[in-house]
Amino acid sequence: MHASTKRTCLAGLIAVILLVLAGFVFQHWQTWILFTATKAIGYGLVALGIITLMRGGLVSFGQGLVYCTGAYASGLMATRLGVTDAPVLLVVGMLASALLALIVSPLIARYRGIFFAMLTVALSMVLYGVLVKMNAIGGSDGFTLPEPTFLGWQPSVDYADLALYLLAAVVAVVASTATRLYYDSMAGLVALAVRENELRVEYLGSSVFKVTVRHFTIAGALGGLGGTLNGMALGHIDPLFSFWTTSGEFVFIAVLAGYISVSAVFLSAMILELVRSFSNLYFPETWQLILGGFLIVVIVFLPGGIGSFWERVKEGRAARAQAEQEEGAGS
Template identity: 65%
Template sequence: MNPILRTFGLAALGALVFIAIGLVVPAWFLFTMTKAVGFGLVALGLVGLLRGGLLSFGQGLYYCGGAYVSGLMANWAGVTDMIVLLSVGCIAGGLIAALVSPLVARYRGIFFAMLTMALSMVAYGVLTKIAAIGGSDGFNVPKPTLLGYHLAETGFGLYAIAVVIAALAAAVCRVHFDSGLGLIASAARENELRIEYLGASVFSVSTRSFILAGGLAGLGGTLNGVALGHVDPFFSYWTTSGEMVFIAILGGYASVTAVFGTALVTELVRSFSGQYFPESWQMLLGIFLLLVIVFLPRGVGSMWAKPAKNHAIRSIKEPAT
């Protein structure tokens, strides 16, 4: 069977299973899972960057950009259809990343991480000063619709959309990571100089991964902005970006589905610890992260994902001479 068709077939099957699960779980769990999908989408983009040896602490910029652009469209233009809002949010996140990429894609290591975080914090500072869009308080987002119909008050409709988007994004990323371009990105993590010798541009590879991560972040920001019914500058704050990095590291880059599971675990720990242990949920997540780093250094997803090739660069054939 064609690997691409198999990937999308498994994604469709998984989406149907989780939609069916949504019919029997309580409304609070639907909301938690919807938020987890939003964070998972951002973390999935971070996984793509990690595969290329890049770590961004500024994904909140694109997460916030998607949420703000789609939220303002809903408020000012009266567009509340989720398909339109998600598309606009994804495009907004990708475009912002495309504008930023010429500046950041040339850097590596701590310089890349700190520069992305600085840009995110600049956006946070600017948004808090613009009173026309709510300043530091942000603004409310109207209730969403789908093809002219209001989504159910229980949150099931929004949850079902989130599941479909997560399945589609995971399938697309899996196909991309296994493609020639995806293997080049992984090879760049191992040996950038070798990639340049083979005729590929590390700058172009980094730019593509960065734009993809920005689009996924904008998609996640739109979803969570609608789910919460409110958008504010904190979407761009460095701690928000840090949570997404935490989720991506927990999931690892061996699997495209693990980030959604770790995002759900993070949300559940935050919810229950906030209720029963108000000041200790960060400690519990920290202990969980330490255990994963010690016993599963490639992330939770390595438990079921196929072992990665030792050197992706070996998969790239020498150009004919």
């Protein structure tokens, strides 16, 4: 195994242990964080998909499409076929969304920039329109899901949040480790080159089209995971999963995180959840103003996202160390 691969896997392992420990701490102290964290992980997974696209120079403003598809596919599996096993549902949701993304991607992979973003919004709104009309599966009200089980085990009420959180934590770490490994692989690095100069990549014999299809499918799989997870956490899904405002939140999380760091995406999802929830609590009449203002401030002052902020801190520390050294040498 390559040294960097080992390091990434090790980091993943440490992260799982820490997250699991944190889960048990919160179980006994401030239980509500477990649910908020689970939901943030669901959002974070979708945003991780957007970050994958961002590395190839694209942003989808319509990830609600795959988020919603995953939620509905697994939700229908649970209500119609009686499958309540959470890991199975996650796989179903992931595959359904990945498949949809694979089918759709050739349509949109020719486009770039704002056109790409817009076509994805349009597609997600088409899905929204279809679901609202389908009264057989709840129409605009959506439907309620049974409580998930875990490999045949049904946790008691007191531990239901914890069980789902632990599963979410494992999924989050596995997904981010896998994407990190992909980013660092040859294929993943080519994507970064696409971001810089597409023409050059084509001349070097790689296909930008293929990179885009691959990324959109990966983003679809991640979106499906996130949608399934949030469907299970909320116990209810509706067509708003595919509404453009939902997709806007995913992009916000991705931009807040930046495309450099994988783990930052979950932190930024958590920040969004907390800001939204506390502004709704303390400013119930102006929470949208606060949320929008927060968004603008973040984009203005942290354009590269939290990930870049760490980089900057690191650079700053290095610069200070260097300055101190020089000072020492001067005196």
